[in-house]
Amino acid sequence: MSLALGISISTQRIDAGLPPIFGEDFMWELEWAGNVMLLAEGSGIDNKTWDLDGTDYAPAAVGDVEAEGYFDLDGSSDIQPLTQDINDAYSVAFDGTDDEVNANGAGAVISGDLGSVSMWFKMNVAANSLCLLYFEVDSNNRLLIYHHGGRNEFTMEHKGGGTERAIIDTTTVEGNGWHHLAYTWDTAADASVLYLDGSSIGTGQAADFTGTISNVSIGYRYNGGMYFDGKLNDVSLYDDVLTAGEVTAIYNNGAPTDLSSHSGLVGYWKFEENTGTSVADSSSNSNVATLVNGAAFASDTP
């Protein structure tokens, strides 16, 4: 999603040490001597001057604002917008035939007792079932998130020790653009929650699966096909339960935000590389994922 920079930033002057009052969606950050200085003066982009400390600065290249969301003040100090959705330029496209993203390295950091997933998806209409995310210890201990084409059901299948728990929803999610999914599980509380577009749409029990997860597949059910047909974006995993408020904040009215510093984050693939087949893990665990069989970066985001 691109950030609309055409409208002027609200006129205000913020002195160091005072809490800023922001209008619109614009916040600007300047790293300066270890502090974050927030500022905006005049009519922002329109007159292209900024007052930092009594001295006015003009951006070196206004074009940089539109292209990258940065102001370059003097070649060494940049102002970067805190609004992060401008950094979400790519997703990954799956052909529905054999494409997948392999993130097996992240299996060791996912807890079968307690956790959450968050991801964005844009699903093509398909008669067959499409897997969004799958991970397993073995066939009796695993999580399968998929859309059942024949029944038009969006389904979480969570199996522990061979006992299966499921949450099923029939909201139409095929062929109608981007959606956000979150799923949380808490074995101690025997509770799981499915969220669609920031709101809870189903609750259930939580299966207790034990053992180390060895297979983590995005857009593919390991050993079971269900190749995803469409696009997936910004997949993140957590070692705790996202609250309803956190899910709503992550959904952010449909605009992906940067989750790199979110508490509990154990895996995070943003798919922003747009080249090659390796996808960086933007959590602290650095479990690189791999595009397989033609899964490809796509300039299509929520």
Ligand SMILES: [Ca+2]
């Ligand atoms: Ca992305």
Ligand SMILES: [Ca+2]
């Ligand atoms: Ca392929």
